Amino acid sequence: MVPPHRYYYLQNFRRALDVVRRCYCDLLDAREQAFFVNFDRLPHSAQALFVRMAMRRGPWFRASRLVYEEIPDILAAAEALVALGWLQDQADMTLDELFDVCTMPELRAIFGAPAVAARRKGEWLEALRGLDVAPRPYAEWCPGAEPAWRFSLGDHCDRLRLMFFGNLHQDWSEFVLADLGVFRYEAVAFDGDARAFRARGNIDVYLTLHGCRQALEAGTPVPDLLSVVHACVSDNAWLEQRRAKVLFRLGQACERAQDWHTALRVYEQCAYPGARHRRIRVFERLERHQDALALAQEAQTQPESAAELQAVTRMMPRLQRHAGEPRPQRLQRPPIARQDLVLSKPSDPLSVEIVARDHLHTEDAPVYYVENTLINALFGLLFWKAIFAPLPGAFFHPFQRGPADLTAPDFATWRAALLEECFAQLDSDAYRDTVWRHYEEKWGLLSPFVAWGALSDELIRLALDCIPADHLRRFFTRILQDLQNNRTGLPDLIRFYPAERRYELIEIKGPGDKLQDNQSRWLQYCAEHGIAAHVCYVRWHEGETCSIQ
Structure with a gap:
């Protein structure tokens, strides 16, 4: 008999689901409503396996890597999740995903390539990418091997996590750390129906902006992301602040690529702190010195922060020189x-x-x-x-x-x-x-x-x-x-x-x-x-x- 406390993570997940179900009942679509019903109907072991997978990096999981004392029959637990489509046992696995879940000896057995034994895993993967190897189910990659499943509700779990925490940098481990006393939080008597988002569209915008940031970091060209970010305009001030930050990052990426005209266009539409200073720098790169000076003078008159005033003041002598303007006498400040x-x-x-x-x-x-x-x-x-x-x-x-x-x-x-x-x-x-x-x-x-x-x-x-x-x-x-x-x-x-x-x-x-x-x-x-x-x-x-x- 497994003691109840061994399922602490499942109990925590259920607590979070109860909060989301109560606070966001008016924003959940039919698929999400069905998830709550189906989760409640799952066998206890299947619920536990689902949460274990949701807390781990996926999306692929091999049966031999899922070893939990409180879930003795992994195959039976997985079968219930496969029946709902939450786990996929016939999904195509890409070459990159195969390399992610297999060891070097296993990969040598699959490809029969002892000549590459001295290569590092990443180098070997890069070489195989050039051969345009088609995705295929795990069972075809590894005939007769143990079962492997693709966890198909990763995005859904991210949405639930976002609704509960109001962000994606916190995860379900917060419950555990709080229970253990590692993290202790002030008890704030907020309304039981308090929530981070008031409209379903706000949640969609947050996830879209998060996806844009990830895509930018993965090397997606800025022009491909700009239209997506522009479509995320909302009347939510908090989300607009996040959107402005994504625009700022896109502008910085344009500067790194020396695409000055696109960078200027991005910064002109960006209200994030520092965007005006970056516009001045881009004007300089484009040799639009009068525009740079005029914007700097505007920033000096009405600075958004001490940081901007400091940066612009430092630039001013150079801007005035390039614009052919006389340098005014510098203000005397108390010496440090x-x-x-x-x-x-x-x-x-x-x-x-x-x-x-x-x-x-x-x-x-x-x-x-x-x-x-x-x-x-x-x-x-x-x-x-x-x-x-x-x-x-x-x-x-x-x-x-x-x-x-x-x-x-x-x-x-x-x-x-x-x-x-x-x-x-x-x-x-x-x-x-x-x-x-x-x-x-x-x-x-x-x-x-x-x-x-x-x-x-x-x-x-x-x-x-x-x-x-x-x-x-x-x-x-x-x-x-x-x-x-x-x-x-x-x-x-x-x-x-x-x-x-x-x-x-x-x-x-x-x-x-x-x-x-x-x-x-x-x-x-x-x-x-x-x-x-x-x-x-x-x-x-x-x-x-x-x-x-």
């Missing part, structure tokens, strides 16, 4: 402070950030390597209530590490009142209590801002004691301005001066390294707002090494 440090190169394979941290650290002025973790964590802990607010469209399944609209343009607008409540706590010591309470109560719960492993009681205490509330307000305001980009680029180290209740941020650069754009933007922001931050350039003593304990 600099420190030079010469250290003995460690004999152990340690990063330059760790070496610099250990050198700068003292008992009276402790130094921590935090990079993006500390400020983001303080933001996440203070704004926990706003981030995990059960707003419509934000949460619809129990395995979300954050709201689905986290990077949407209207994220802050939808939560304006909640965010303001959190900011108001910075006017008193209330924020300290909130941070500590969430640090203790929410420890280990997944969050898009909090990396728990990088935190400690001592680090949180020093941060709250030494970073003024006004500086936290500055940090948090900038993060909210661009949640996609401004969570990265923060300096590597933070040095606290507890006796003076102050701190400084330090970006470490080793020999040959230079500031990245997002790092420069954060350092410039700190300089403009009176926040102590500088770049420390490290170089090694010639020929000297030391051992770091």
Whole structure:
């Protein structure tokens, strides 16, 4: 007798089916409705085998590779699935699929080609492709061999998974990881009928866009995909954001192919962040210098983000020169402070950030390597209530590490009142209590801002004691301005001066390294707002090494 817990994956799959059936009953077509009925009628072992296959990479499965203690009779379980057409035992198998499921000795037996024994599998496959070998059923490839089946409901399972998770990067293993406590999620009291999609067409658009991205990565020409992407226009703002991202990727592919005219056409129809900057670059490639300058001036006047403003400002002298325009006087900005440090190169394979941290650290002025973790964590802990607010469209399944609209343009607008409540706590010591309470109560719960492993009681205490509330307000305001980009680029180290209740941020650069754009933007922001931050350039003593304990 197999204990019930051995079927944990089947129980999880049924839970997901129940949610999809309840929440999307009005969007399911006849085939999908029939799937639920037929699945419920399957023998227990056939249900288990179906889910096992749905969780594995297919589409082909050989009987000998399906070994599960709780499914003792694989052939009988498969027979029930074949009867429904969910498994195909007579489907044609391509040459590529054959090479995917067979070992080299098996392939030599099929093709009788000992001369290719020294070749790698991929090289042999490439050679056989040139012979235009026709697909055929597995039984014809391997007469008398074990049964093999083609899993025919892969696309259907992807659609079910998409409806449950609202994305395709999560899979059924989320249930297992949550049950084991590997991943722990905030319990958000969202509506029992909450769902990611409001219309069946939205699901179709998502899957089509996903297919376009896969096709692009597989080498499909951009012109073949453009009409498909254009046909995916919808009134769903979230899907339009995804469509814009696919268009952006198509434009980048055109640039790599030096197809400047098509790239320009794509970017002109693309609202994804960065598309305007790419248009300026393409105008340059086409030597349309006046157009490039005009668009850059528009971007400078109304930048979509600090990242775009930085990129365009850097381009401006070149654009003006090529357009025959006089160069205006450059705006003077506060300089980024600099420190030079010469250290003995460690004999152990340690990063330059760790070496610099250990050198700068003292008992009276402790130094921590935090990079993006500390400020983001303080933001996440203070704004926990706003981030995990059960707003419509934000949460619809129990395995979300954050709201689905986290990077949407209207994220802050939808939560304006909640965010303001959190900011108001910075006017008193209330924020300290909130941070500590969430640090203790929410420890280990997944969050898009909090990396728990990088935190400690001592680090949180020093941060709250030494970073003024006004500086936290500055940090948090900038993060909210661009949640996609401004969570990265923060300096590597933070040095606290507890006796003076102050701190400084330090970006470490080793020999040959230079500031990245997002790092420069954060350092410039700190300089403009009176926040102590500088770049420390490290170089090694010639020929000297030391051992770091």
